[in-house]
Amino acid sequence: MIKIVLACAFGMSTSMLVQRMQQEAVNRGLNADICALSETELKGKLANVNVLLLGPQIRFQLKSFKAEFEPMGIAVDVIEMTDYGRMNGAAVLDKALALNRAKEQEK
Numbered sequence: 001m002i003k004i005v006l007a008c009a010f011g012m013s014t015s016m017l018v019q020r021m022q023q024e025a026v027n028r029g030l031n032a033d034i035c036a037l038s039e040t041e042l043k044g045k046l047a048n049v050n051v052l053l054l055g056p057q058i059r060f061q062l063k064s065f066k067a068e069f070e071p072m073g074i075a076v077d078v079i080e081m082t083d084y085g086r087m088n089g090a091a092v093l094d095k096a097l098a099l100n101r102a103k104e105q106e107k
Contacts, residue, residue, distance in 0.1 A: 004032060004096045006092075017087050022034050079092055
């Protein structure tokens with residue numbers, strides 16, 4: 001199973017995107033746990049998380065989140081603005097899966 005967390009300023013704007021990603025995972029037969037959290041909720045809630053994707057509105061925190069969470073084995077990146085704006089669950093899921101594969105290959 002892959003565990004994906006989407007983070008944004010308040011955890012609300014990513015809720016629809018999470019639903020679309022969950023539906024896409026079901027359509028593909030993937031075992032995925034996908035949720036949204038606000039940036040302030042992240043600490044202590046990332047146990048067993050594989051991928052952390054940041055909403056475009058908090059992209060300025062990418063460097064600090066990478067420094068904090070990548071040593072824990074969590075791949076961190078920013079959701080593409082166009083995919084976020086279009087609520088393209090398939091594209092964001094593809095990005096998360098690719099990040100997870102790359103992380104696994106590094107081991």
